[in-house]
Amino acid sequence: xxxxxxxxxxxxxxxxxxxxxxxxxxxxxxxxxxxxxxxxxxxxxxxxxxxxxxxxxxxxxxxxxxxxxxxxxxxxxxxxxxxxxxxxxxxxxxxxxxxxxxxxxxxxxxxxxxxxxxxxxxxxxxxxxxxxxxxxxxxxxxxxxxxxxxxxxxxxxxx
Numbered sequence: 086x087x088x089x090x091x092x093x094x095x096x097x098x099x100x101x102x103x104x105x106x107x108x109x110x111x112x113x114x115x116x117x118x119x120x121x122x123x124x125x126x127x128x129x130x131x132x133x134x135x136x137x138x139x140x141x142x143x144x145x146x147x148x149x150x151x152x153x154x155x156x157x158x159x160x161x162x163x164x165x166x167x168x169x170x171x172x173x174x175x176x177x178x179x180x181x182x183x184x185x186x187x188x189x190x191x192x193x194x195x196x197x198x199x200x201x202x203x204x205x206x207x208x209x210x211x212x213x214x215x216x217x218x219x220x221x222x223x224x225x226x227x228x229x230x231x232x233x234x235x236x237x238x239x240x241x242x243x244x
Contacts, residue, residue: 089189098184105160108153122155122205123135139170153174155176191203
């Protein structure tokens with residue numbers, strides 16, 4: 086698997102959301118995309134991150150940014166998560182781990198001395214032409230939304 090880098094075209098995929106509707110990156114060509122990968126529905130950091138995106142959703146829409154969350158949880162799990170926290174954007178289902186592997190966010194992790202495979206909290210900011218302009222590694226759920234909005238401001242005023 087090749088490492089994804091800034092400037093390259095974002096790898097294309099098709100995944101279903103919590104309602105069974107398929108989404109692909111090409112569906113959003115012409116818009117900015119924030120593709121964010123998160124470890125697990127209903128966990129503290131993931132709740133904080135998703136609710137932060139929800140709370141700033143109007144600002145993302147104003148800037149014509151499509152938010153897409155991705156984890157390996159089931160559609161049923163995503164649906165409960167989205168309903169419980171009134172999330173306004175699609176949560177994509179990657180149970181077979183194709184997209185988390187494609188984007189290089191599925192890897193060995195260590196927690197309390199135990200090794201396991203999991204998703205590294207990572208986001209990709211994709212421009213309207215479909216190119217990756219920013220990669221956010223080791224995302225802090227409490228500050229990530231503001232970081233992305235600040236980067237969008239820089240990117241869109243640079244044009």
